[in-house]
Amino acid sequence: MGVISAIGNSVAENHIALTEAVCGVKKEFSLFPTKYAGMLPFGQVNISSVSLPGKLNITEPGVTRTTMLALHAFNEAIRDAQIPLPQLSSFDTALIGASTVGGMCLTDELYADANNNTEGSPYTLSYDCASVALYLQQRFEMNGIINTINTACSSSANAIMYGAMLIKNGFAKRAIVGGADSLAKYTINGFHALHILLHENCTPFDEGRKGLNLGEGAAFLVLEKEEDIAGKKVYAELTGYCNANDAYHPSSLSEQGDGPFFSMRGALQNAGLSASQVSFINAHGTGTENNDEVESRSLLRLFENMPPFASSKANIGHTLGAAGAIEAVYSILSLVHQEVYPNLHFNQPIATTGLIPVKSYQKIQLQHVMSNSFGFGGNCSSLIFSKA
Amino acid sequence: MFISNIFKSLNLMFYIHQTYCISPQKTFQQASLETLNPPTKKRLLAIEPAYDGIPPGILRRMGKAIRMGVGAAMPILKSSNPVNGIIIGTAKGGMEDCIKFLNQIVQYEEGLLAPGNFVQSTSNAIAAQLGLLSHNKSYNTTHVHRGLAFENAVIDTIMQLNEFPDNHYLLGGVDEISDFNYNIETLSGAYKKESVSNEHLYDADSPGSIPGEGAAMFLVNRQKEKAIARLLAIKTLHTEDLGLVNTSLQQFIAAHLPPSKKIDLLLSGENGDTRTLKFYTGCEGLMDKHTAVIRFKHLCGDVPTSAAFGLWLACYILQKGPIPAHMIKKPVTGSPYNTILLYNNYKGLQHSFMLVSG
Amino acid sequence: MDTATLKKQLKKQIVEFLNLTSVNPDDIKDDEPLFGEGLGLDSIDSIELIVLLGREYGINIQDPKEGRKILVDINTMVAYIEQHRTK
Numbered sequence: 001m002g003v004i005s006a007i008g009n010s011v012a013e014n015h016i017a018l019t020e021a022v023c024g025v026k027k028e029f030s031l032f033p034t035k036y037a038g039m040l041p042f043g044q045v046n047i048s049s050v051s052l053p054g055k056l057n058i059t060e061p062g063v064t065r066t067t068m069l070a071l072h073a074f075n076e077a078i079r080d081a082q083i084p085l086p087q088l089s090s091f092d093t094a095l096i097g098a099s100t101v102g103g104m105c106l107t108d109e110l111y112a113d114a115n116n117n118t119e120g121s122p123y124t125l126s127y128d129c130a131s132v133a134l135y136l137q138q139r140f141e142m143n144g145i146i147n148t149i150n151t152a153c154s155s156s157a158n159a160i161m162y163g164a165m166l167i168k169n170g171f172a173k174r175a176i177v178g179g180a181d182s183l184a185k186y187t188i189n190g191f192h193a194l195h196i197l198l199h200e201n202c203t204p205f206d207e208g209r210k211g212l213n214l215g216e217g218a219a220f221l222v223l224e225k226e227e228d229i230a231g232k233k234v235y236a237e238l239t240g241y242c243n244a245n246d247a248y249h250p251s252s253l254s255e256q257g258d259g260p261f262f263s264m265r266g267a268l269q270n271a272g273l274s275a276s277q278v279s280f281i282n283a284h285g286t287g288t289e290n291n292d293e294v295e296s297r298s299l300l301r302l303f304e305n306m307p308p309f310a311s312s313k314a315n316i317g318h319t320l321g322a323a324g325a326i327e328a329v330y331s332i333l334s335l336v337h338q339e340v341y342p343n344l345h346f347n348q349p350i351a352t353t354g355l356i357p358v359k360s361y362q363k364i365q366l367q368h369v370m371s372n373s374f375g376f377g378g379n380c381s382s383l384i385f386s387k388a
Numbered sequence: 389m390f391i392s393n394i395f396k397s398l399n400l401m402f403y404i405h406q407t408y409c410i411s412p413q414k415t416f417q418q419a420s421l422e423t424l425n426p427p428t429k430k431r432l433l434a435i436e437p438a439y440d441g442i443p444p445g446i447l448r449r450m451g452k453a454i455r456m457g458v459g460a461a462m463p464i465l466k467s468s469n470p471v472n473g474i475i476i477g478t479a480k481g482g483m484e485d486c487i488k489f490l491n492q493i494v495q496y497e498e499g500l501l502a503p504g505n506f507v508q509s510t511s512n513a514i515a516a517q518l519g520l521l522s523h524n525k526s527y528n529t530t531h532v533h534r535g536l537a538f539e540n541a542v543i544d545t546i547m548q549l550n551e552f553p554d555n556h557y558l559l560g561g562v563d564e565i566s567d568f569n570y571n572i573e574t575l576s577g578a579y580k581k582e583s584v585s586n587e588h589l590y591d592a593d594s595p596g597s598i599p600g601e602g603a604a605m606f607l608v609n610r611q612k613e614k615a616i617a618r619l620l621a622i623k624t625l626h627t628e629d630l631g632l633v634n635t636s637l638q639q640f641i642a643a644h645l646p647p648s649k650k651i652d653l654l655l656s657g658e659n660g661d662t663r664t665l666k667f668y669t670g671c672e673g674l675m676d677k678h679t680a681v682i683r684f685k686h687l688c689g690d691v692p693t694s695a696a697f698g699l700w701l702a703c704y705i706l707q708k709g710p711i712p713a714h715m716i717k718k719p720v721t722g723s724p725y726n727t728i729l730l731y732n733n734y735k736g737l738q739h740s741f742m743l744v745s746g
Numbered sequence: 747m748d749t750a751t752l753k754k755q756l757k758k759q760i761v762e763f764l765n766l767t768s769v770n771p772d773d774i775k776d777d778e779p780l781f782g783e784g785l786g787l788d789s790i791d792s793i794e795l796i797v798l799l800g801r802e803y804g805i806n807i808q809d810p811k812e813g814r815k816i817l818v819d820i821n822t823m824v825a826y827i828e829q830h831r832t833k
Contacts, residue, residue, distance in 0.1 A: 035498040100510065104486065111494050113575055114487045114568035120575035127572065128479060129511065130534035134737075137626050146626055147540040148533040150511040158529055165547045169399075186486070189493045190506035195793060195810050245474075245519040245528040251507045251790065258525050376507065377516025379528060444768035445786050500800040502763070503793055 001235060002076025002178075003329045004069055005217035005316045006043035010076055015333050018315065018341040019361055025201055025213045025317045031065075032107075034185050036192070041201050042183055043215025043317025045069060061122035063135060064103040066218075069322075070132045070180035071139070073218035077176060081222035082232070085140070087174075094145040094172035096163045097133035098155035098179030100187070100321035102126075107185035129321070132180055144172055150321065152375030153284070154243070155179050156219070157324025157383055161241040163223050173228060178220030178325035187320065188214060194251065202287030204311035205296065205357050207348040212286040215317020219325035221332075236332045239368065239386040240271025246378030252290045257298035259380035260284075260372065264302050267370065267382035275303045278384070279366040280340050282331045283357070284374045285311020286318050291374060296353040310358040314344035324373040324381065331369040331385050339363045400622060400644070402549055402608040403615035406468070408460045409700040410434050411602035413687045416460070419704055421687065422712045426585055431565050432600035432689040441466060442521070449508060450517065453481045456603035457514035457562040458521065464558055464607045465522045471607070472555035473527035475545050476515040476562065477537035479692030481530070484566035485509035514562055535734020537561065538693040539624050542742070545608055546622070553610045560605040561696025565689065570599055578690070578735070580660070586686040587714060589660035597659040600689010604696035606703075617703045620644055620743040633739055634670050637731070640741050641674075645727070649745070651679050652725040653705065655698050656717065657732030659685040664736040671731045672718070680725070681718035682711060695740055698730045706746040753824050763798045764791055776820045784819070792817055799823075804832030 003010070006024025007017035017024070029037040029044060047055065052068040056075070078088060087093060103126035104110055110127055112118040125131065130148040137146045145166060149158045156179025163175030181187075191197040191214060198211035223238065244266055246259025253259060268275060284295055299306060312330050319326055334340055343357035367387050374380045409415040412425050412432035425435070434456055439447055441462040442455075450458065457476065465471070486509035492501045507513075512530035519528045527548065531540040538561030545559045565573075573579060580596035589598055608619075621644035625636050645651065654675050658668040672681055682705075688697040705711060705725055730742040747755070757771035764787070778784040781792065789810075796813045799805040805827065807813045816826045 104490075107490060107493065110487070110572075111490050113572050114490070116571040116575075118575070124572050124576035128483075128534060129532045130479065130537070133533065134626075143626065145540075145543065145624060146533065147531060147536070147543075149529065150532040151515075151528075151530050152510045152512055162529075162544065165544075165551075169547045169550050171543065171547075185493060185498070186490060189498055189501055190489060190503065190509075193501040193503035193506060193793070193797075194790075243527050243529060245516075245525045247519045247523050247525050249788070250513065250516060250520070262525055375512070376510050377512045377528075378519060379512060379516065444766075448765040448767050500797050502797040504764075504790055507790055 001080055001221050001329050001332065002073035003219040003326055004045055004072045005319065005326055006045060006215050007315055009047065011329065018330060018333065021342050021344060021361065023201065023315055023344055025215065031183055032185065034188060036188055040197060040199055041213050043213060044183060045216055062126050064123065064126050065105050065182040066099055066101055066103060066180050067132045067135045069182055069216065069218040070097065070136065073178065073180065074136055074176065074220045077220035077222055083222065089141045089143055091143045092173040093142060094163060094166050094175040095133055095136060095142055096147045096149065096159040096175060096177045098149045098159040098321045099129040099132050099181055100150055100152055100155055101181045101184045102129035103131050104186050105182040105184040151379040152377060153320055153323055154373040154375035154379045154381040155321040155324060157373040157381035158243060160221065160325065160328055160383060161243060161381065164238055164241060167223060167225055174222060174224045176220055176222050178218065179322045180218030181319055181321040182216040183214060196288050198287065201345055202314055203345040203347065204285035204287045204314055204343055205292050205350060205355060206346050207350050209287045209289060209292055212288050212313065213317040215319045217316060217319045217322045217326050219322060219329045221325065221328060234388040236335045236385045236388050238383065240267040240273065240384035242266025242270055243381045246380060248378055251376050253294040253374065253378065255294065257294040259378045260295055260298035260374055261301050263380035263382040264298065264370065264372065267384050271384045273368060273384065276305065278307050278368050278370050280307055280334060280369045281309035282327050282369060282371040283309050283311045284372040285343065286313055293350055293352065295372065295374065296350055296355045300353060306355060308340055308358050310341060310343035312341065327371050328383060331371040335366050335369055335385055335387050338366055399550055400546055402546060402610060402619050403612055404606050404608050404617040404619065404703055405615055406464050406607040407605065407700050407703045408463050409602065409604040409697060410436065410456045410460045411688050411697060412600055419709060421715065424587055424714055427598060430583060431570060432586060432598060434601045449504060451485045451508055453478065453484065453562050453564040454508065454514050454517055456564065457560060458517055460603040460605040461518050461558055461560060464605055468556065468607055470522065470524060471558045472552065473548055473557045474515050474518050474524060475529055475541045475557055476560050477531045477541035477693055478511055478514060478562045479532060479534045479537045480563050480569050481511045481514050482509040483569050484564060487568040518558065535692045535738035536624050536740060538696040539622060539740040542622050549610055556607060556609040558605060559608050560603060561693035562603040563691045563693045564601040565599040573599060589686040590658060590683065592660060593662060595661055595663050597661045597685065597690035600691045602688050602691060602697055604700040606699065617706045618745050620745055622740065622742045625739040626737060628737055630666055630670050633667055634674060637671060637674055637741055644743050649727045651675060651727055651729045653728045654679050654681045655702060655728055655730040656681055656683050657685055657694060657698065658683045659690045664733060667733050667736060678720055680720040682715045683717050684715060692734055695730065695732045695742065698732055699742065699744065702728045702730055702744040749824060752827065753820055756820060756824060759798060759802060764794060774820060779819055780817055802833065803827050805830050
């Protein structure tokens with residue numbers, strides 16, 4: 001696995017920060033000039049765009065911050081999995097990436113190029129979401145199936161699902177799956193225009209919650225078949241997954257939350273598990289009034305006895321296209337270390353549901369962990385990881 | 389050898405039962421390709437139908453990509469039982485709305501901004517609208533891998549059918565060419581600098597192609613009866629190495645062409661760009677003398693998801709749609725076409741082969 | 747500007763801003779609900795109308811929920827504009 005976020009530049013750093021309830025969402029912002037710097041809190045990765053190329057040995061122009069964050073996490077994942085370079089280039093190694101921002105983090109360059117105000121920046125080929133996976137494909141000369149998914153906030157959860165299906169169907173022997181998104185004027189202004197970007201730190205599942213914080217980051221996981229893992233370090237097993245649609249509204253979930261309910265139930269069915277076997281839920285929990293209430297109701301609809309649950313978005317912000325993958329890593333860390341991390345900034349349960357997330361670090365026995373990601377367009381995905 | 393043996397054992401097929409295409413040519417209703425519609429301001433712009441099936445209250449919000457995607461899919465969604473999944477490929481879907489929102493950010497200096505464009509700018513807005521309009525709560529996903537966005541959607545559909553063989557899926561590819569996309573792609577050297585009519589696209593000895601747009605949608609499942617076409621196999625490849633493309637194609641054919649069949653027709657994605665011509669001529673060189681060659685990019689433009697148009701075209705041909713002379717590169721007379729190879733690449737890096745039969 | 751003219755202007759602005767291409771501004775009744783029934787607008791439209799009020803009339807509404815109380819029909823909108831406009 002590999003991960004980079006506002007609370008750490010590696011799996012180990014993220015792990016320590018989670019156990020210590022570190023909040024990486026702060027008002028200090030230094031990535032680019034924006035009216036909101038210093039005004040809104042963001043989950044910014046603590047490496048500047050200027051120093052990333054040097055750290056990552058990138059010499060070519062036109063590489064965006066999103067791609068650099070992806071490369072950072074990708075490097076860690078392939079080192080961790082000890083994949084030799086020839087195997088990385090093998091026709092049976094797939095790469096499935098995800099991003100919602102892609103190269104649009106370069107808002108000013110994109111504006112100039114799109115409105116024909118320039119001779120052409122170095123980024124004209126780097127604006128789309130595919131530019132991230134394409135960069136990795138070229139850098140590592142990868143020859144298997146390469147793909148990019150964009151389903152808004154559930155993107156990298158769907159990328160994980162797609163990679164697993166490729167292996168299951170024999171289209172790949174191993175799949176490196178994940179996602180990346182960097183903070184961008186585009187998404188900051190978009191969520192602010194929707195009145196769901198909060199001026200303070202978000203409070204997932206709290207009665208007083210009023211919105212989300214944006215974050216950035218990347219995570220990649222290496223998936224392989226059971227038959228091929230002998231002698232290798234194994235973190236966890238992906239035992240279930242499902243994608244379903246709420247089909248209600250472009251940017252909010254329905255009251256009854258069919259989308260979340262069906263994706264969670266479908267993942268359980270896919271895993272051959274009953275709801276009572278889920279030990280912990282890494283919730284989507286953005287901190288918006290709509291998501292947290294609907295997610296809570298869907299959880300209550302599915303789970304007769306609610307397992308412990310928590311959102312990590314108060315630690316790192318909502319990392320959009322990277323969220324599914326980063327939170328998959330966090331779910332796996334929970335399983336490996338048999339512990340759960342607190343849902344930060346929680347005060348009072350939502351009055352209509354009464355649900356209380358995990359409030360402090362705890363060591364508990366975990367067998368199966370569910371991770372939820374619900375995106376714009378009603379796109380709902382749930383993954384289930386089980387102890388290896 | 390090893391590679392083709394592996395793929396021989398994979399189930400890579402599905403049947404196509406319905407297909408609709410909105411494009412710069414007369415493809416949507418009572419398709420006729422005889423008259424070649426020319427570009428407008430150097431772009432092949434799609435002919436949009438009346439969109440009677442879309443409620444005005446929803447239509448008003450849709451950018452062109454979403455309109456075309458929904459317009460092409462509605463006949464399928466209305467005529468069949470609810471599908472078990474909606475799987476879309478789009479490279480630039482939503483980009484127009486994205487840049488409209490960007491323009492607001494600049495114009496109003498991050499001040500009071502209307503969020504409608506932002507909400508519609510996510511690439512999955514097309515698939516999401518389709519789910520919304522058909523009240524479909526099942527599997528819904530969007531692949532955005534540039535020149536292989538549609539092909540990845542095809543692979544996804546195949547895998548879904550492997551898991552659920554009784555299911556039906558709506559599969560599609562959509563892309564639009566807005567002013568903004570056009571400007572960015574022009575700056576990157578994608579299009580011919582000189583004005584070229586699409587009729588002479590392949591004669592201009594220069595780099596670049598011609599932009600286009602469109603949407604092609606398919607109802608697919610594993611039921612043979614009343615199918616209009618069958619996808620036998622698909623393969624995708626990332627390389628700039630001509631030798632590797634040729635070897636992969638040979639292995640693909642060896643693994644998937646049924647022993648009793650031969651490739652009657654090559655649908656070539658040749659696009660008039662001298663930089664990538666070698667891949668298409670290489671592919672032609674691997675065909676035997678009985679294989680006709682037809683080109684289609686002068687109809688739809690060099691769209692990242694043009695393989696979707698190509699697949700629609702394969703269905704059209706298998707249903708005995710007349711092929712006009714302007715599409716024929718290498719004529720072969722004889723029995724009607726039954727087995728078609730579709731080869732396409734995007735910018736000489738992302739390649740795909742699809743084998744389609746009647 | 748008298749109320750009647752303001753109503754006419756507002757209807758035209760709403761149709762243009764929300765791209766209601768199938769709606770004739772003159773056909774919008776003054777007491778026709780904007781949301782749910784009537785014009786059938788949704789939550790994104792409510793935010794867009796707040797933006798419209800800000801850009802055209804200099805009215806600053808921070809909370810969309812407060813906004814919904816004003817955005818009932820043309821009558822309520824016009825009454826609010828007349829009271830609070832700064833442009």
